[in-house]
Amino acid sequence: MRAMTRIFAFLARLRALLAVPTPESGGLVEQAPVVGVREIFRRFWPYARPYRWWWALVVLLVLVGPVLDTVTIWLFKILVDEVLVPRDFELFFALGGAYLGITVLSGIVGFTDEYVSTWVAERFLLDLRTDLFGHLHGLSIGFLDRRKIGDMLSRLTGDVYAIENLVLSGTIQALSYLFKIVLFTGALFVLSWRLAVVSLIAVPAFWASARYFSRRIKAASREKRRRSGTIGAVAEESLSNASLVKAYGRESAETDRFHRENLGSFAAEMVATRLHALFTPLIDLLEIGGVLLIVGLGTWELSRGSISLGGLLVFLGYLSQLYSPVRGFGRLTNTVYAASAGAERIIELLDQVPEVRDPVRPRGLGRVHGDVVFDDVSFRYPSTDCDAVHRISFDVHSGQTIALVGASGSGKSTTGKLLLRFYDPDSGAVTIDGVDLREAEQQAVRRNISVVLQDALVVDDSVWENIVWGRPDATEREVLEAARSADAHEFITALPDGYRTRVGAHGRLLSGGQRQRIAIARAMLRDAPILLLDEPTVGLDAASSARVLAPLRRLMVDRTSIVVSHNLITVRDANLILLLDHGRIAESGTHAELMHRDGGYASLYRLQQRDSTLPQREPA
Ligand SMILES: Nc1ncnc2c1ncn2[C@@H]1O[C@H](COP(=O)(O)OP(=O)(O)OP(=O)(O)O)[C@@H](O)[C@H]1O
Incomplete structure (x- = not known):
């Protein structure tokens, strides 16, 4: 009785170890809707289509591999039965030549296969990633505002990679396994159909255990992908607000938050690893059981003279080769599930349609x-x-x-x-x-509008690149002219590398006023008829504000200007x-x-005027 209780307790613990942590709903990053494997292929195969002939070559090469393996093993039978047992040298050199030839051919096939398949896979990734990135930029601001940037980054990198694993590498592997299984099973039947039937008994056991494990691995994989998005989101949010974090002394709180999200990922990873790790020895056990059975039966067949020694050895050789693709198939189902977890997250993004769309027949809007x-x-x-x-x-x-x-x-x-x-x-x-x-x-609308925003948008590139951002075809003279009118030329030339100085992420290596003047130079260069200024002087002191206002006024001449301001x-x-x-x-x-009128505006104005004329207190 006590033994039974112990067994049940052990089983309960084992089950708990293999249970996938359920994601809390409403987390930082939500789980994407479930998508079937067929749908994943339908959606992503078009990205592989341009490379289909190269891909076909890879498939061909992948099929050559098992043929060479089959021949190599068969040569061993000839070596044992025709050379070793009769101690006859006649075929030795021919066999040696054949072995060498096959090894060289295998090398060439292996090299070409690896090179071409990596090329196709990387092109696939390149196209899919670029397309997804372009798609994200095509979505409306509203959608991008609601999403976590870190999670998007994780989708653009990890999840896209998982899809390639399924659509290209996975398919090639599946074909190779399938072909190997067919070839090796055929060889087993040719050698001894009785032994062949017995050795296939283990196959359903392989499948049953693969199915059991793959379901759980799927859940763990989905959780892992979601967590990877969460980690990205927390890291991005935290590091991009580094100043705020430091100013409020929140470093350890933020590190804790990051740690917590990583713990979730750790738990999901450990469940997946436990499942993988348990799967492998289980399959090993099935495999060794099958081999032992065949050795027993084979010895009996050998004693009856219905199989030669070479035949039996080669039979075992094929059998061990057969188990590896069967086991590979089991592993592949796990890859498929891991990949579909990634694909779901990509499809969710690709299915988003922009809230703001261009009309089918747009009205022309030149300058x-x-x-x-x-x-x-x-x-x-x-x-x-x-x-x-x-x-x-x-x-x-x-x-x-x-x-x-x-x-x-x-x-x-x-x-x-x-x-x-x-x-x-x-x-x-x-x-x-x-x-x-x-x-x-x-x-067409945006081409006619130059913007200078509250927090001047500056990209992490040189000052020069930041100015020509608005009009990449501008000449050097035009860029310098724009910088001069924006009252920026002087400070730019004083920078360590002048116009070639990098401005750092979000322009952090420049002061607020300098960033703003670069933004004004960019708007000058763009030379659009409408100007939108959203709080262009906010956060600047009176002197910097004055330095920004003068070039802004020059910029506003002869344009339609819409100025948003508190001031x-x-x-x-x-x-x-x-x-x-x-x-x-x-x-x-x-x-x-x-x-x-002496209403709200007048009282606000008087309030601000009074504030601006108040004597500034000297710092102690
Ligand atoms: N992306 C958004 N999603 C939901 N609500 C928003 C969003 N952006 C602004 N709002 C809301 O719309 C209202 C107007 O915001 P808006 O940014 O236009 O104000 P503002 O006058 O420019 O403010 P400020 O001077 O502080 O920049 C606010 O109530 C704000 O909370």
Whole structure:
């Protein structure tokens, strides 16, 4: 009785060890929807299609391998029966030559197979990754805002790789295994059909155990892929906010968070390893059982004279060769499941359609004059319950400046995003030169707009590359001219490598004001008729602000400018000022009109003016 209890306890512990940790829902990264293997092939085979002839060559080479193996083993039978047993040298040299020839041929086949298959696999990865990356860029800002960048990176690297494992490498391996099984089984039957039938008894046991393990491995693999996305997301979020983390002394808290996510991955990995590790000895056991059975029966057959010694040895040789592809098939099912976990995450991304789409027959929008009209525009962000902008109307013409002012969260930046067609309005229309933006191509709209944003977007490249980003075909003279007008030339030439100086990730090696002036130089060079300035001086001190404002004013000449700002003093010259409040226009007019009205704008302005004239306290 006690023994039984012990056995049950042991089995329960074993089961617990092999149980896959269930992912908590609502985690940092959600599990992707389940997708079948057939669907995975249907979706990803087109990426392999351009290389199908090379792939066919690999398949051919892979099939040659087992043929050479079969011949080599058969030669051994001849060696034993015709040379060793009768001690006859006659065939020795011919056999030696054949062995050498086969080895050289195997080498050539092996080299070509490895080289070509890696080439096809890498091309496949290259195309799929590039396509996925392009697809992500084609999605709307709304989708990208909602997703974790680190998780996307993990999908672009690890998951894409897993798909290649299935669609190309996996298929080639499966074909090779299948061919080996057919060849070796055929050889076994030729040698002794009775022994062959007995040796195949172990095959169903192989399959049953492979099935048992593969189901669990699938669950562990899905959890591993999800965790890999989570780890990426935490690392990206944490490292990109390094200053904030340091300033608030959150280093160890962040490290703990990272550790926790890694622990989840560790647990999933360990379950998968336990399953793999248990699978291998189990198969070994089945295999050795099969071999022992055959040795017993074979000795009996040998004693009856129905098989030669060479025949029996070669039979065992083929048998051991046969078990390896059967075992390989078992392993392959695990690869398939691991790969499908990755494929699910890629398909989830590929299935996303952009919320903002180009019309089928877009209206032409060349270089516009710059008449921007917002006509009764309302817009609400997905999954929020009130409008970010509500029934906004205004129009602004070339050479004019409109300022959007108001408290934080009042809808200023959203208005800019609607102009850039990052989102489409829920009602009303945004038009440029009378063309509704929904009727034009997104690229055509954005080509006409230069942006200088709150946190100047700078890429980790040289200063030069950052300026020509807006117009890659600009000449050297134009770049220098833009930098001079942006009041940036002087500080750039003082940098260690001048225009060739790298600016670091997010331009961290530059000051805020310098980043902003580079952004202005970029906008100057782009020379678009419409200019969108979103808080271009925020975070800068008075002196830096003044240095940025002068070139900005030069940039605004003869363009339609839309300026988003908290700082009312910087926008008082605008042709029209809109004071936004909870997404609605609370007041509108010129500075003089609004001051005369003595409403919200006037009191805000006086407050800011008073603050700016207060004597600055000297630091102690
Ligand atoms: N991507 C988003 N998803 C959901 N809601 C958003 C998103 N971006 C902004 N909002 C919400 O829309 C409203 C308007 O935001 P918006 O960024 O336009 O304000 P803002 O006036 O530019 O603020 P600030 O001066 O602080 O930049 C806010 O309530 C904000 O919470």
